[in-house]
Amino acid sequence: MQVALDDYVWAAGIATDLVNTAPEVWHGEEHLPDLAAFAGLHSIPTSARPGELRAVHRLRVTVRELIDHADRAHLIAGASALTSTSGHITLLADSARWAVSPRPGATAPEVLSLICGVGILGVVQTLGTERFRACGAPACRGAFIDTTRPGRRRYCMPGLCGNRVNVANHRSRLKRRDA
Numbered sequence: 007m008q009v010a011l012d013d014y015v016w017a018a019g020i021a022t023d024l025v026n027t028a029p030e031v032w033h034g035e036e037h038l039p040d041l042a043a044f045a046g047l048h049s050i051p052t053s054a055r056p057g058e059l060r061a062v063h064r065l066r067v068t069v070r071e072l073i074d075h076a077d078r079a080h081l082i083a084g085a086s087a088l089t090s091t092s093g094h095i096t097l098l099a100d101s102a103r104w105a106v107s108p109r110p111g112a113t114a115p116e117v118l119s120l121i122c123g124v125g126i127l128g129v130v131q132t133l134g135t136e137r138f139r140a141c142g143a144p145a146c147r148g149a150f151i152d153t154t155r156p157g158r159r160r161y162c163m164p165g166l167c168g169n170r171v172n173v174a175n176h177r178s179r180l181k182r183r184d185a
């Protein structure tokens with residue numbers, strides 16, 4: 007597997023998806039009980055070695071901590087550490103874009119770690135540290151990395167948290183109207 011170094015939108019999207027599987031975002035319910043399903047969704051090869059799921063849960067805590075404390079030096083140091091499993095830099099065969107390969111024999115958590123590191127570094131470099139944010143929905147404990155062009159994303163899971171806020175606003179409008 008190769009990770010294109012300029013594809014931070016894809017990589018940061020995986021980092022965002024990962025942190026929002028945490029029990030703290032789902033009122034205590036684990037939303038990453040099975041690594042194969044998450045890896046399959048994002049086309050990441052898995053080897054299903056013992057302990058991998060636990061390693062990914064630890065990675066999730068690390069990535070969340072970085073999003074929550076989005077100081078530039080801290081982000082760069084933390085994300086660089088996540089890329090320690092990279093093997094070598096190369097060019098993608100089909101497009102000649104800069105890419106990095108995990109070192110041979112890297113586990114799924116190591117590949118995911120590399121992806122999260124590349125995503126965070128790419129966003130810091132291209133978009134800036136203000137793109138690491140907590141979800142704007144009042145009751146949500148999610149977080150996200152905003153890779154949209156205008157940078158006005160507000161919710162960790164726009165389809166879910168954005169809709170909840172819309173429904174709540176709609177209800178309060180109706181209530182005001184009926185009052």
Ligand SMILES: [Zn+2]
Nearest residue numbers: 141146148167
């Ligand atoms: Zn949210």
